[in-house]
Amino acid sequence: MNAPAAIFFALPALLCSQWIQYPTAGVPKTPGGLPNLEAPTPRTADGKPDFSGMWEIENTGGCPPNGCADLPLSKEFTNIGARIPGGLPYQPWAAEVAKKRMAESGKDDPASKCQPSSAIRLFTFPQYRKIFQTPGLMVLLSERDATFRQIFLDARELPEDPQPTFHGYSAGHWEGDTLVVQTNGFRDGLWLDRSGSPMTDAAKMTERFRRLNFGNLEIELTVDDPKAYTKPWTVALHNFIVLNTELLEYYCQENEKDQTHLVGK
Numbered sequence: 001m002n003a004p005a006a007i008f009f010a011l012p013a014l015l016c017s018q019w020i021q022y023p024t025a026g027v028p029k030t031p032g033g034l035p036n037l038e039a040p041t042p043r044t045a046d047g048k049p050d051f052s053g054m055w056e057i058e059n060t061g062g063c064p065p066n067g068c069a070d071l072p073l074s075k076e077f078t079n080i081g082a083r084i085p086g087g088l089p090y091q092p093w094a095a096e097v098a099k100k101r102m103a104e105s106g107k108d109d110p111a112s113k114c115q116p117s118s119a120i121r122l123f124t125f126p127q128y129r130k131i132f133q134t135p136g137l138m139v140l141l142s143e144r145d146a147t148f149r150q151i152f153l154d155a156r157e158l159p160e161d162p163q164p165t166f167h168g169y170s171a172g173h174w175e176g177d178t179l180v181v182q183t184n185g186f187r188d189g190l191w192l193d194r195s196g197s198p199m200t201d202a203a204k205m206t207e208r209f210r211r212l213n214f215g216n217l218e219i220e221l222t223v224d225d226p227k228a229y230t231k232p233w234t235v236a237l238h239n240f241i242v243l244n245t246e247l248l249e250y251y252c253q254e255n256e257k258d259q260t261h262l263v264g265k
Contacts, residue, residue, distance in 0.1 A: 101196025
């Protein structure tokens with residue numbers, strides 16, 4: 001199976017969600033009655049930017065072979081460092097691992113085997129993400145495998161020796177209108193993209209959430225993983241508001257019949 005085919009196996013086409021065409025409440029409108037995506041950033045009762053809403057990643061992966069209008073894939077889906085000049089700063093062993101995984105067309109990709117993905121990869125999948133924000137907690141729901149992630153905003157410190165997880169442990173604080181989130185406690189051996197860029201249990205992640213206006217959300221990710229990379233690196237992921245629909249319950253394992261055919265190059 002070639003790489004494009006493997007990608008489409010891992011990510012079935014997006015289906016129409018439940019409550020399709022059900023109007024999203026509170027959407028600002030232009031004089032012509034259309035959604036005003038350039039309207040000012042919504043704010044919570046305490047004046048903070050409100051990230052609540054449903055979001056999708058930008059479609060910059062090309063169509064075909066890496067994406068289509070009904071399957072938006074960003075460049076970062078295939079290569080998380082696609083926009084970093086010179087690419088990711090791999091340690092030698094990590095460069096060899098990524099090279100081998102790409103040569104094998106990602107046949108061992110955990111996502112292709114319906115296994116959980118890392119917090120970073122969930123930002124690059126085409127399935128929608130929904131954010132709920134309260135003063136003390138922000139929750140991210142992912143349509144892919146009905147996954148959730150919690151970001152605590154109650155001034156708690158990160159755990160010192162946490163039980164490793166796929167999404168880690170996240171605590172955030174405000175710097176002006178930017179929500180800065182720090183995460184540790186990742187499992188060893190996570191994949192960051194379709195190319196197999198590795199992440200180890202030494203990794204720490206810093207995110208900067210900025211809602212630029214009503215329709216645009218930017219998430220700046222910095223990964224500091226000295227085991228796998230020679231220096232910290234940063235990418236910016238652009239997300240766009242999704243209106244008048246809802247999440248669809250999707251489980252990769254349900255009626256899955258293709259894994260035995262994923263044999264690599």
